[in-house]
Structures are given as C-alpha cells and as structure tokens.
Amino acid sequence: MIFFLLLLLLQFVALIVQHHIPQLPMIGCRVLLMQIIMLYAAIALPLPGMLVATFLGGFMWDALHSQMAGEAYEISLGWSIALYTVLGAIMAGFRPMFRRGRWEIHCLLTGFLVCLMVLAEYVVISIRREPVQFIFNRDVAWRIGGAGLIATLLSPLVFFVLNYVAVLTGYDPQPERHTKTKRR
Amino acid sequence: MIRERLGYIIGGIGAVLLIFTLWYFSNPRRAAHAQAGFLGIISPFLKQGSSLQRHYASKKESLKTFDELEAEVKRLRIANKELSATNQALRGMEAENNRLRGALGYRERAAFQLMPARIIARDSSTWYQKITIDRGSEELIEPDQAVLTESGLVGKTTNVISAHSAQVILITDENCRISATVEGTSEQGIVKGERATGAGIPTLGLGFLRKQAKLRPGMIVYTSGVGGVFPYGVPIGTIEEFRMRELDSYATIKPAVDLSTIEDVFVVISDTK
Numbered sequence: 238m239i240f241f242l243l244l245l246l247l248q249f250v251a252l253i254v255q256h257h258i259p260q261l262p263m264i265g266c267r268v269l270l271m272q273i274i275m276l277y278a279a280i281a282l283p284l285p286g287m288l289v290a291t292f293l294g295g296f297m298w299d300a301l302h303s304q305m306a307g308e309a310y311e312i313s314l315g316w317s318i319a320l321y322t323v324l325g326a327i328m329a330g331f332r333p334m335f336r337r338g339r340w341e342i343h344c345l346l347t348g349f350l351v352c353l354m355v356l357a358e359y360v361v362i363s364i365r366r367e368p369v370q371f372i373f374n375r376d377v378a379w380r381i382g383g384a385g386l387i388a389t390l391l392s393p394l395v396f397f398v399l400n401y402v403a404v405l406t407g408y409d410p411q412p413e414r415h416t417k418t419k420r421r
Numbered sequence: 422m423i424r425e426r427l428g429y430i431i432g433g434i435g436a437v438l439l440i441f442t443l444w445y446f447s448n449p450r451r452a453a454h455a456q457a458g459f460l461g462i463i464s465p466f467l468k469q470g471s472s473l474q475r476h477y478a479s480k481k482e483s484l485k486t487f488d489e490l491e492a493e494v495k496r497l498r499i500a501n502k503e504l505s506a507t508n509q510a511l512r513g514m515e516a517e518n519n520r521l522r523g524a525l526g527y528r529e530r531a532a533f534q535l536m537p538a539r540i541i542a543r544d545s546s547t548w549y550q551k552i553t554i555d556r557g558s559e560e561l562i563e564p565d566q567a568v569l570t571e572s573g574l575v576g577k578t579t580n581v582i583s584a585h586s587a588q589v590i591l592i593t594d595e596n597c598r599i600s601a602t603v604e605g606t607s608e609q610g611i612v613k614g615e616r617a618t619g620a621g622i623p624t625l626g627l628g629f630l631r632k633q634a635k636l637r638p639g640m641i642v643y644t645s646g647v648g649g650v651f652p653y654g655v656p657i658g659t660i661e662e663f664r665m666r667e668l669d670s671y672a673t674i675k676p677a678v679d680l681s682t683i684e685d686v687f688v689v690i691s692d693t694k
Binding site for chain 2: 252253254255256259266267284288292296297298299300302303304305308309310311313315316318319355359362363366380384
C-alpha cells in the first residue's frame with residue numbers, strides 16, 4: 238500500500254519535473270518521465286493499482302495540457318485516461334514475466350507504448366484541427382520516435398530505482414525471480 | 422470462484438468508471454472546472470521548480486567578476502535612461518496621434534498598459550506550445566490578452582488558473598491565429614504556427630495573402646490590430662520564404678522572439694480597466 242501511494246506521488250512529481258525539462262535539441266522530442274513511471278506501475282502493481290495509476294496519469298496529463306478551441310476542448314478531458322488504460326492493460330499483460338524477474342522486454346515495450354501515446358495524440362490533433370490534414374514528415378517521426386527512444390533508454394534505470402524503492406517499502410514486485418521454471 | 426472472477430469484476434468496475442468519467446468531462450464547463458482545480462494545485466509546485474531553476478542559473482551568473490558586473494550595471498543604467506526617454510517621446514506621440522485621429526473622425530486607438538510577468542513553466546507536451554506565467558486574476562489578467570516582449574509578440578493568455586498564474590498560448594501554436602500586415606505593403610494575412618516543424622526555432626506561416634502579393638525574405642510582419650486581441654504594430658517575425666499557391670500566397674516567418682529562451686514577458690492590459 239505504501240509503495241502504491243508512493244508511485245502515485247512519484248507520478249505527480251515526475252509530471253512537475255518533466256515540465257521543466259526542455260525539448261531535446263536536434264530531435265525536438267520530450268522526456269516523458271511520468272508515463273514511464275505509470276507504465277512501471279502497470280507491471281509492478283496488480284490490476285486495481287494499474288487502473289488507478291493510469292487514471293491518475295491520464296487525468297493529470299489532460300488537465301495540464303488540454304486546451305480550448307472555441308467553445309469546446311480540442312481533445313476532451315478524460316481522453317488520455319482511456320488511452321493510458323488500454324496501453325497500461327497491454328503492459329500489465331506482461332506482468333507475469335516481470336514477476337519472474339525479467340525486465341528487458343518491458344523496457345522495449347515502454348518505449349513502444351510511449352511512441353504510441355505521442356502518435357495517438359498527434360492523430361487526434363490532426364483530425365480535430367481545421368483543415369483536417371495528416372502531415373507525417375521527418376520532424377514528426379523524430380518527435381514520436383525520439384520520445385519512445387528516450388523512454389527505452391531511461392526505463393532500465395527507472396525500473397531499477399523503483400524496484401529498489403519497492404523493496405525498501407516492503408513490497409516485492411518480482412516475487413518469483415528466484416523460482417526456477419521447469420523446461421521440458 | 423470469486424477469486425478467479427475478481428479480475429473481471431475489477432475490470433468491469435474500471436470500465437464503468439471510465440465511461441462515467443468520459444461522459445462527465447464531455448461537458449466543457451465541468452471539464453474547465455476540474456482543469457482549473459488541478460492547475461491550481463500544481464501551479465505552486467511549478468512556481469517552486471521555476472525559482473529553483475532561476476536560483477541555479479543565478480549561481481552561474483554570480484561567477485562574474487566585480488569589474489564585469491560594474492560594467493554591466495553601467496550599461497544597463499544607460500539603456501534604462503534611453504528607453505525612458507524614448508518611452509516618454511512615444512507617449513507624447515501617441516497622445517498627438519490620437520488627437521489627430523479624433524480630428525479626422527477616426528476611432529481613438531485604445532491605450533494600454535504593460536504588466537510584467539515571469540514564466541514559471543513551459544508546456545511539456547509534444548504538440549502544444551504553451552507557457553505559464555506568474556500573473557493571474559488578481560493582476561487583472563483575463564483570457565485573450567496579448568503577451569509580448571521588447572522584441573515582439575509572444576502569444577495570448579488563454580486560461581487564468583489562479584490569483585497569480587495564467588496560461589499563455591504561444592504564437593508558434595497552431596491554435597493561435599493573428600491578423601497580420603507586412604512592412605511597407607498593404608498586404609494582410611493570418612499568421613499561425615506550423616504543426617510539424619523541426620527541433621530548432623519553430624516557424625510560423627502567413628496565409629490568406631493575395632495571390633498577387635509581392636513579398637520577399639527579410640520583410641517584417643506586424644500585428645494588424647484587427648480582432649482587438651493584439652495591439653497594432655507589434656513585430657511578429659521576419660519573412661524567410663515566400664511562395665505562390667493555387668489560390669493565395671504563403672510566407673514562412675521566423676518569430677521575432679526566441680520563445681525557447683525568454684524568461685520575462687509583458688501582458689497587455691487595456692487602460693480602461
């Protein structure tokens with residue numbers, strides 16, 4: 238329970254920290270720290286924990302970034318909650334492997350899912366803005382792919398630190414890591 | 422049995438809550454209320470983070486020698502005197518201009534005041550261009566007030582978060598549209614941010630120009646004052662590229678202000694308030 242609350246707090250702190258990190262030079266992408274922690278929560282916590290973490294993450298993201306276009310919101314508040322829940326559920330599908338002590342595929346998956354988050358935002362914006370047009374050039378690709386790449390590179394460190402914090406708080410996110418699996 | 426189905430039960434409850442949330446926030450008023458609440462909670466933390474950044478930057482600055490600092494103070498004092506004198510002269514000219522416009526029967530151009538503000542946060546999303554400033558409702562900040570620096574236009578206020586913070590949409594955001602005019606011509610168009618620009622300095626697009634427009638790189642683009650949000654004659658940027666299209670002409674503009682490095686801005690507040 239302590240670790241669960243700590244993860245929610247860390248999501249909030251990460252959101253503030255990433256607000257002060259500028260766009261990366263050359264590629265123009267962002268460091269999405271909060272999303273990495275949220276995806277970690279999806280594999281480290283059981284289903285209810287994952288749902289709360291993605292709900293909080295989606296709500297905070299929308300509340301901070303949604304903007305009015307005329308009378309209505311360009312992307313309605315709550316949209317990211319739905320997106321993050323779906324992506325969190327995909328991540329949670331790989332939880333059994335994480336419990337057994339594996340983490341490599343989860344880091345790659347974190348990068349891929351962060352890419353999907355940024356891409357989904359771009360697609361929705363392209364549909365919502367007038368005139369409707371989908372521009373996909375090298376700059377857009379770098380912004381989307383770069384965010385995923387940074388997430389992939391950062392996630393081993395974030396996962397390691399959070400695993401350590403989990404153990405300190407008395408929660409073991411990988412309880413089966415010493416269990417040997419039988420091979421036929 | 423119940424333990425086996427627990428996952429489905431929790432998932433079901435989650436799905437119902439999600440649908441309810443989406444329905445609840447589909448009303449813009451309720452969504453705006455929730456957004457303002459959250460921004461009110463987070464803005465003190467953003468302010469704190471910003472002051473930490475400034476503190477770190479000022480530590481670097483303090484490594485200057487005493488002589489360097491003395492020279493800088495001297496230079497700033499002279500610049501301050503020059504600006505005060507220019508400002509005085511411009512105020513006189515503004516009054517004279519309004520008097521003459523009145524004599525000709527034109528509508529008097531609204532005078533305005535500038536409210537200095539500090540940037541406390543920059544948007545961390547990939548596709549939006551916004552900043553948060555440390556002025557809010559208590560300083561008479563309202564939505565749709567122009568924000569500028571001594572070099573040119575920065576954007577406009579969109580959302581007043583609290584008594585001492587407000588959001589500003591930058592001119593490089595696609596949703597910020599500005600009626601503009603080009604130096605030395607009668608050409609008028611609409612400036613807006615370009616959606617997919619590189620990581621360097623984001624560019625603006627000046628569209629809805631006449632097809633016969635003859636513009637060239639280096640010309641300065643100013644606000645035209647049409648629409649009432651942006652005052653007349655504020656520099657927006659310089660034309661970098663100009664091309665004719667099927668129905669109109671289009672110019673790519675480099676913003677007059679480097680939006681990635683600015684720290685202080687001015688909010689335009691009407692004198693009538």
